[in-house]
Amino acid sequence: MVQVDILPKTEGISSNERRVIVAASLGTVFEFYDFFLIGLLANEISKAFFSGVNPTAGFIFTLLGFAAGFLLRPFGAIVFGRLGDMAGRKYTFLVTILLMGISTFTIGLLPAYSTIGLAAPLGFVAMRMLQGLALGGEFGGALIYVAEHAPANRRAAWTAWVILTAALGFLLAVAVIIPLRLAIGADAFSLWGWRAPFLVSILLLGVSLWIRLKLDETPEFIRMKAEGKASKAPISETLGTWKNLRLVLIAALCIVPGQAVVWYTGQFYSLFFLTKVLRIENLTANFLLIAATIITAPLYVVFGALSDRIGRRPVYVAGFLLAAVFTVPLFKALTHYGNPTLEQAQINAPITIVSGSDACSVQFNPLGTAKPITSCDIVVDAIAKLGLNYNSAHSAESATTIVKIGDREVPGYSADTSDVSVKKTRFESELKTALTDMGYPLGEAAHEDINQTMIVVLLSILLCFGTMTFAPSTTALLEMFPSRIRYTAMSFPYHLSAAWFGGFLPATAFAIVASTGNIYSGLYYPACIAAACIVLSTIFANETKGADLSGD
Structure with missing residues (x-):
């Protein structure tokens, strides 16, 4: 049995260095606070900046706005990684925190769509991209800063404290949002x-700048500068030589994708699923996720310390495996304990859309410009907006698409008829009546039907997969590269894959669900990515535990 000691050993680290590590971690908490506000306030942001489109498209826009912050993260990694490798870690910290704080504060001042029209969503996305640029230079730098202070046999345990700040940033954000919502009321x-x-966030910016100004440079960077070994062209060294480029590709394609989808599925997509699919009231859903986050937060350090004992790869690959196997069943269990009335209705009265001679088109419409015309498109659009499961069938005998709910049938209509408004009213009324009669809950999930204890347990399991993968895999990344290019070489593949695989996870999963009609189909995206990373990491990623970080 492997003994895991999560208390840092004092040997090799002075009290001043420990204070520096704590200061670096606290500054990162505030950066993640800024970054996570978008996901937690998606509904309100959608109404403020995307009110010119229908609600479904507006929410998709908001998810894409969330992902837009990830688009600039790889560029931020390049820009600030180069700065960190050439000018130092401390100076880079000051720049990134300032950029993050100003862009976040500006979002709070942006006028709504009703006031300035298209400039509102454009301004929001622009500020979101600046946030991504800042975070692209922040997170990898903080990990490297701590790692270059830590003893080799405690490196992952120490970097886990920085990773823990992601969860703490989330908790800080909800600690501000929820009391305010309760104090002023939902409408206000x-x-x-x-x-x-x-x-x-402007206050947090002031505190963060004060913290960063107290930081000392890392001993490793000071040594390199003194010996004249600091890189003059870290980007060229990282991407221009096959030895380093190969490691970048392994990090970006074999390790980080699995880590990203596993973590964001638990921390973000789960909240979307609870509120939008299971219709659990937003405040209740947030409290449930907060409880699970508090329960699992210490596990970042536990699994980091475990990887210090048995190796990085066995721990994060185990996390990939568990996520690949259990993600979909766990979300089905969330439905069972979160909205059993919905689950029972899906069993007792499954919905089938029987298309006639008019063909159905792809329903995902992120721009909100296309309008359903055929009866098939109208019926599918109506069911998809309600977030309900449905199957598809075809009948050559019918000219009009029919939605079957158990033994009830509701005929659709075409939008190109003269009495379209009358038919629309008739269809919506009959559909609502049929769904209600067949036991489908169309409002919020009944509070007494929600098994909150079991939901917290299920969310904790999902978040546990993320804690298993995060600290071991990110520590492995920084151990893969030499000191002179570590900031650039580690940050770029990390943020590139986090952007494309993690940042776009909510929008991608939502698109799959909207296209298939299966509320669980979007979860096969993270499950399949995690499964692929098990194979790729096993083949291509080497064990890095105990690597010498002083290599140039």
């Missing part, structure tokens, strides 16, 4: 109160 919060958490 939706109208203007949601801006306050962004505006509060």
Whole structure:
């Protein structure tokens, strides 16, 4: 049995260095606070900046706005990674925190769509990209800063404290949002109160700058500068030589994708699933996720310390495996304990859309410009907006698409008829009546039907997969590269894959669900990525535990 000691050993680290490590981690908490506000306030942001489109498209826009911050993260890794390798870790920290704080504060001041039209969503996406640029230079730098202070046999345990700041940043964000929502009421919060958490960030910016100004440079960077070994062209060294480029590709394609989808599925997609699919009231869903986050937060350090004992790869590959196997069953269990009435209705009265001679088109419409015309498109659009499961069938005998709910049938209509408004009213009324009669809950999940204890348990299991993968895999990344290019070489593949695989996970999963009609189909995206990374990591990724970080 492997003994895991999560208390840092004092040997090799002075009290001053420990204070520096804590300061670096606290600064990162505030950066993640800024970055996570978008996901937690998606509904309010959708109404404020995307009110010119229908609600479904507006929410998709918001998810894409969330992902837009990830688009600039790889560029931020290149820009600030180069700066960190050439000018030092401390200077880079000051620049990234300043950029993050100003862009977050500006979002709180942006006028709504109703005031300035298209400039509102454009301004929001622009600020979101600046946030991504800043975080691209922040997170990898913080990990490297801590790792270059830590003893080799405690490196992952120490870097896990920085990774833990992601969860703490999330908790800090909800600690601001929820009391404010309760204090001023849901209506006022939706109208203007949601801006306050962004505006509060200016205070956090001041604290963060004060913290960063107290930081010392890492001993490793000081040594390199003194010996004249610091890189003059870290980007060229990273991407221009096959030895380093190969390691970048292994990090970007074999390790980080699995880590990204596993972590974001538990921390973000689960909240979307609880509120949008299971219709659990937003405040209740947030409290459940908060409880699970508090329970699992210490596990970042536990699994980091475990990887210090048995190796990085066995721990993060185990996390990939568990996520690949259990993600879909766990979300089905969330339905069972979160909205059993919905689950029972899906069993007792499954929905089937029987298309006639008019063909169905792809339903995912992120721009919100296309309008359903055929009866098939109209019926599918209506069911998809309700977030309900459905099967598809075809009948050559019918000219009009029919939605079957158990033994009830509701005929659709075409939008190119003269009495379209009458038919639309008839269809919506009959559909609502049929769904209600067949036991489908169309409002929020009944509070007494929600098994909150079991939901917290299930969420904790999902988050546990993320804690298994995060610290061991990110520590492995920074151990793969030499000191002179470590900031650039580690940050670029990390943020590139986090952007494309993690940042786009909510929008990608939502698109799959909207296209297939299966509320669980979007989960096969993270499950398959995790499964692929098991194979790729096993073949291509070497064990890095105990690597000498002083190599140039």
